[in-house]
Each structure stands twice: as structure tokens, then as C-alpha cells.
Amino acid sequence: MVLKIEVPGFVAGAVAAGLRKDQRRDVGVIFSKVPACAVGVFTTNQVQAAPVLLDKERIKSGRAQAVVVNSGNANACTGPGGVEDAKAMARAAASALGIAEDLVLVASTGVIGRPLNIAAIEGALPKIVGQLSPSGLLEVAEAIMTTDTFPKAVSRQERIADKSFTVAAVAKGAGMIRPDMATMLCFVCTDVGATPKALYESLARAVDGSFNTITVDGDTSTNDTVLMLANGLSGLNLEDPACAKAFQKVLDEVLATLALQIVEDGEGATKLVSILVKGASCEDDARQIAYTVAHSPLVKTAIFGEDANWGRIMAAIGRAGVAIKPETIQIHFGEILVVKDGQGCGQSAEAAGTKVLQADRLTIAIDLGMGSKTATVHTCDLSADYVKINADYRT
Amino acid sequence: MVLKIEVPGFVAGAVAAGLRKDQRRDVGVIFSKVPACAVGVFTTNQVQAAPVLLDKERIKSGRAQAVVVNSGNANACTGPGGVEDAKAMARAAASALGIAEDLVLVASTGVIGRPLNIAAIEGALPKIVGQLSPSGLLEVAEAIMTTDTFPKAVSRQERIADKSFTVAAVAKGAGMIRPDMATMLCFVCTDVGATPKALYESLARAVDGSFNTITVDGDTSTNDTVLMLANGLSGLNLEDPACAKAFQKVLDEVLATLALQIVEDGEGATKLVSILVKGASCEDDARQIAYTVAHSPLVKTAIFGEDANWGRIMAAIGRAGVAIKPETIQIHFGEILVVKDGQGCGQSAEAAGTKVLQADRLTIAIDLGMGSKTATVHTCDLSADYVKINADYRT
Numbered sequence A, B: 001m002v003l004k005i006e007v008p009g010f011v012a013g014a015v016a017a018g019l020r021k022d023q024r025r026d027v028g029v030i031f032s033k034v035p036a037c038a039v040g041v042f043t044t045n046q047v048q049a050a051p052v053l054l055d056k057e058r059i060k061s062g063r064a065q066a067v068v069v070n071s072g073n074a075n076a077c078t079g080p081g082g083v084e085d086a087k088a089m090a091r092a093a094a095s096a097l098g099i100a101e102d103l104v105l106v107a108s109t110g111v112i113g114r115p116l117n118i119a120a121i122e123g124a125l126p127k128i129v130g131q132l133s134p135s136g137l138l139e140v141a142e143a144i145m146t147t148d149t150f151p152k153a154v155s156r157q158e159r160i161a162d163k164s165f166t167v168a169a170v171a172k173g174a175g176m177i178r179p180d181m182a183t184m185l186c187f188v189c190t191d192v193g194a195t196p197k198a199l200y201e202s203l204a205r206a207v208d209g210s211f212n213t214i215t216v217d218g219d220t221s222t223n224d225t226v227l228m229l230a231n232g233l234s235g236l237n238l239e240d241p242a243c244a245k246a247f248q249k250v251l252d253e254v255l256a257t258l259a260l261q262i263v264e265d266g267e268g269a270t271k272l273v274s275i276l277v278k279g280a281s282c283e284d285d286a287r288q289i290a291y292t293v294a295h296s297p298l299v300k301t302a303i304f305g306e307d308a309n310w311g312r313i314m315a316a317i318g319r320a321g322v323a324i325k326p327e328t329i330q331i332h333f334g335e336i337l338v339v340k341d342g343q344g345c346g347q348s349a350e351a352a353g354t355k356v357l358q359a360d361r362l363t364i365a366i367d368l369g370m371g372s373k374t375a376t377v378h379t380c381d382l383s384a385d386y387v388k389i390n391a392d393y394r395t
Helices: A050-061 A079-097 A118-130 A137-143 A196-208 A241-264 A283-295 A297-304 A310-318 A347-357 A384-391 B050-061 B079-097 B118-130 B137-143 B196-208 B241-264 B283-295 B297-304 B310-318 B347-357 B384-391
Strands: A010-015 A027-042 A063-071 A104-109 A152-160 A163-172 A185-190 A225-230 A272-280 A330-333 A336-340 A361-367 A373-380 B010-015 B027-042 B063-071 B104-109 B152-160 B163-172 B185-190 B225-230 B272-280 B330-333 B336-340 B361-367 B373-380
Touching (some): A010 A118, A010 A137, A027 A137, A050 A063, A050 A104, A050 A225, A063 A118, A063 A137, A063 A225, A104 A185, A163 A241, A241 A272, A283 A373, A297 B384, A310 A336, A384 B297, B027 B050, B027 B137, B050 B104, B050 B225, B063 B079, B063 B118, B063 B137, B079 B104, B104 B185, B104 B225, B137 B152, B152 B241, B163 B241, B196 B225, B310 B361, B330 B347
Parallel strands (some): A185 A225
Antiparallel strands (some): A010 A027, A027 A063, A027 A225, A152 A163, A330 A336, B027 B063, B272 B373, B330 B336, B330 B361
16 A cells, blocks of 8 residues: 555655755655645744744744755754745745745754755755645655654545545654654645634644654754644635534544654654553643653663563652652553552563563553543653664764 | 771671672671761652661661661662561661661662562671671772772861861762762761761752762662761861861762762763853753753763764753743853854864863853853763663663
8 A cells, every 4th residue: 555645735845955964855845736824833942943933933924835844954053044044945945936935934954053055955946846746745754854764644534524624744753852842843734724723723732632742852852843734625614613623633643643653763762652640630740750751761771671670660750740659659561560559569560561561562551549630651762772873963 | 009998986898698690799887886976868759768768767866876788679669568678687787786776777779679688688797797897888889889880989088186087988879860869879987076967967068069960861769878977086076167167178079079980980971071051040040951951862972972963952951941042152062162152163163072072071061141150960971881781780
């Protein structure tokens, strides 16, 4: 089965412009044949890349028609010159596409602090625009990869009465992944119609249940960006409650799928681990503990080593800054109870727990026994390859 | 030069009791010939090991005469049975030493969640007590090592008029190291005299300037313990202001030296890195940023890779949860300015910065340009060996 990622009214494409050391695609364009409703969610890092600064300004209009993106250089910590480069990149795309400059949004990912090779991007844009195609979103998914090992793209279609709408999205992740948001780029294309307000609310909700529940290494990037363009060509509109409901469900699913793909492809990751915290007094407590466990290098390395070392989980819970009672804590690895009332369940339980850790995907469920609130965070293990990838990243 | 770690009136010793997989020393005793003033600082983790629970109770008296310690097993998450084991360990030491049981303090380090082999410890104690010697503190330093690669011991002597006092301390660290406190044990012996109140204040101050400024991986253990015994045999007393001043200076220096030894010997560490944050509006802000940078896996792996990737430092600063202005930030690697006003200083500065990273010890100085407050945190790099050590720890 060939993955088909197409949305009516959208075309896309990407080429290798020479921004990367290898000869992979590194500059891409997504184009809607008609101006679309556009919304975005951006990094909460106070150090924000030039394209983020530009997009946050432009997206206030609620309209856009194209996105131009590059990998190989984050255009971050590049000062006023960086913002000029981001604008020049948008201008070159607008010129090649024959649309107004302010309808173009920009994204970048890669090394921080180096000037963008804007000439290479300007040179590539006419070529990209000359070969845009409905199936080109997959090329964009490739062009935004950094240390990602596979391109991330998802598409879903839904029928409402005699009409149907599509939501397709591409994303990149790999390192510097944590919520608010992951270091990631994600571009969502859909043919529903919407007001910017309705579209933003839908996106914010979907991001909260997807990208904001994942973490690889706790580092938040300077470039995180999720953009959504809705061109309305399906004839369906979020003003229709049935469409709004169906759209939210589809969007939630598309972004959740991409979020899990990002964690699964975390730098050096060998396992996808879901940390489920329940029995908390409030959701914030549950989330705080889930993240503390998910970020603990000792927990992550034990999982990599397939060692049912639940003591490190207890230690992480105890230092999370949330009031707990060790003696009311239960921990399951998959279906196996490994900690009962704060104490280990013995060697046979540990042996069974170790088997759970040998799987590619697993859930660690922590019941605090303090209340009824829950939170889930998805993360990956910490392998020697993570270190290798990040020690050698720029060399 | 042979390191001499002796304090008048103290004897110590350790043997291999078989708690560890290798045949290294794993149970030790420190004994003061007279009952000493005793104070302690303990982990802030809410999951506290049995010996911590016991010591916190016993030390309220302000008096102790012996410490018994084991490695190979943390006696943590072991429930009421664990506390009974900690008491039994103290009882066995008291019996062998011929002193009251409540004058014995206990410490453990090693794997969490397994029952202590108390019979082995009880069996070893008469043998240890039979061979206690003034130079035995170094044996204790060896006996408390877990993944430490070298024993940590420091001794200083100071003369006041015709008398002199000694402060000697042994410690262990390696992983699970972060402030409040490091995963560490530290036992300080001195022959000054003091009230528990004066001794505690002096210890708390010295810990704040030493163990509470270091971090390896951000994990706080269940067993962190610093104990100090002061037997008064020097004839000097902290009630004398000259002695109090000299003692504080010596104690600060002894603990700071041990703290740096712990970071230097962080699991898999190849470099000792001091993160100095200055120009902050308040000390808390400076400290928060220093820790965020020190804990960032991306920063730590870049340092391991000797890559002057200052963009990751900027990104860590930006997500630390402290209000900053990217454009007022300066970053030095050693003497080399690599970031000026939030932007890179170019390739020749980066090349010079890379040279700084090639040293075993280096300072990264971050000036926020927001005020005059400072904070320093000492950490190490994150190497592939850290992962290997922690993935394989129990196997």
C-alpha cells in the first residue's frame, strides 16, 4: 500500500538546495490554490527563531496561502539579519508563486546561530514551484527531516452526508522534544472551511492532546511551529456542528499519530514508553510526576537496558515536587504489578516486568493512591546512540 | 605523597561482607572514642530510605559515637522491614563496639528495593571493629563507592594559637547527583567541640556552597546523607569566634573539594564544567538558568562532543522559565566570547571556543545583562558511558 497524502486544492514539493551536508531535500513549499484560513501554535521558548517571529506577526491576519520551509539551518539567534532572511525567503516564494508576500509563512529547522544561505533558497524556489504536485506533501515531509530517521506524514478522510473532508499533516521531530511544544515542525492542510477563531481552538485542543504529551529529552526548541491551513474547498465548514465534531476527532487523531511517530523516532530511541500517572489529587500533579519520570536519565537508561529497576521510578516520583505518600504507590509495567504499597513485589514480578521492558512499546502505570486525576506522557528511552547523535551533530 | 586522613579520637575500618557482586569492601564503621556532637543533612526526596528515616530520628539528640555504612544495597523502598534492618545494623555495630545502640547512625547506598542481607552485615561487624584504626577512614571511602571510579577523601588541619583542629571527610557520588542534595553519602569527622546548633549551622552553610551547587543528571536519590561528628578532643570549640571562623573556612573548603571530586567522577564524565550565570535580577533566576543549562542533555552531549554549539545553551536559557532578553545575553567559553548580544561571534570565535571545550575542566559564563546577581553550578558532560553504566547497572 502506497501512502497517499493529498488534500484537494493543495500542492507541494521540495528539492535539495544544498543547505544540508548530505544531498537530501532541504527546501519545500506547500501551496493552497486559494487563500486559506491559517492558524499556528509556536514555541514557548523565549529565544525564538526569526521565522517564528515573522509567522507570529503574519498569522494575526488569519490568512495564508503558502508555507516555505528549510532544514539544515534554524535561522535562530541570527538577530535582525535573520528576520530579514526569513522575509526574503517568503518574498522569493511569493514571487515564484505569484501571490502577495504576506500570504507566505516561513519555517526553519537545523543548526542554531548560523546565517541562512538565502541565495541558495532563492535559487531553489522557482524550481520547486515549477514542480509542485498534489502528492508533493511527502517531499516536504522528507525536506524537513533533521536527525529524523523516517518522514512523518498522516492523512485521514471523513465523509459527512454527500461531502467529505481531508486532513493531512507532515511533521519532524527527533531531538529537543518536549511539550509547549516538541521541537518540531508540523504543517496541517485541510479542505474544511473555518473562521480563524474556530480553527485555532480546534488546533490548540489537538496540540494539547498530542504534541504537548510527548517528550524525548526535555529540551524545548527555538523553532517549534505548528501551522494549519484550511482552504474550504470541501464545501464543509466548521460552523456546521456535525462537521466541527468530525473534524476535531480527525485532527486529534492525525496529530496524536504524528506525535507518537516523533517519540518513536526520538534520537537514538529503541522504545516508545507511555507513562500513565493516575490516582493524583489534581491533573497538574499527575502531569508533573509523569514528566519527572519521563525526563529522568536514570529511568530512561534503565528502560534502554531493559532493567526493571523500579527503584529509580520511585526516586523520580519522590523528587517531583508533588506531595506523595510512598506507601500508597502502586506501579505496573504493562499488566505486571512490580511495586505494591511502595515496595517491590519480589523477583518473580521483576522478572515478568523485565519481559514487558523487552517490547518496543510499553506502558508504565503509576497509581499514587491520592485521588482520581490522571495524566499520560509519551517518551522514549535514552540510549548510547542519543549521546552519539548529539555529540556529533554538527561535525 | 601518601594521603593521610586521620582525626584525633576517631578510628575506622571496612571489610568485604559480600553485599556487592565484586569482592570489594562494602561495610564500614567510623567510631569516635568519646561520644561526639552529631548533626546531619538529608535528602529532600519524599521517598526516603530506611537509614535516612532512622538517622533523622536519632540525630535529634545531637549526639552520636559511630556510623555504620554499607554499599551494594540502598535499603530504600523496603517498608517497615527495612527500618528493622537499619536498626539491626546499628544494634550489631553498637554491640561490637560496646556502646549504646542509639549512639549509632546508619547509611546505605546501592540498589533500591531489595531486602538488605542483614546477616552478612551482622557477621562482618565484629571483624571490622577488631581492625579499626586511625587511618581507616580511607577504607570507609572505598567501602561506600558504587559506580565511583576513585575513593573521595579530604583532610585539612588548622592551627589556632597553640592548638590545632582537623576536619576530614569521605564521600561517594557518581550518579543520581543533584542538589538538595547530591546522591551521595558524606561523613565528616572533626575534633572541634560544638553545640549541635552551631555545628548544624556550620554544616548547612558548607553544604549549600558545595554539594548543593553540583549536578550530574538531575536525579535526587532516596539516600543522600551528610553526617558530621565533632568529638571536641582538640580542646578548641566553636564558641570561640576565632575557631568558629577558621572552622567554617576549613569545612567549606573540605566539602567544596569533595563536591568537585564527585562531579569530576560523575558517571561516564569526561569533563568538569562550571556554569556561571551572572547579570541576573535575582539569585534564584541565576540558579534556575544555571541548572537548566547544566541539565540539558543537548548541552551536555555537545560538551562531550567538544562542539561549541552555543545555540543549545541559548535554547536552554530561553526555556528555563525565567524572564530574559535574548539580545542582552553574552556567553563566554573560558576567556572566549562566543555569543554577543544573543548572536554568535563567528567561526573564528567558535574555533577558539572549541579549543576551550577540549580541556578537562572549563567554565561557561553566561551574562544575562538583567542585573547583578550570580550563581554557579558544577556539572559534567553526558557521555555514551553514562548510558552504558546506567543501562547495565544491575546486571
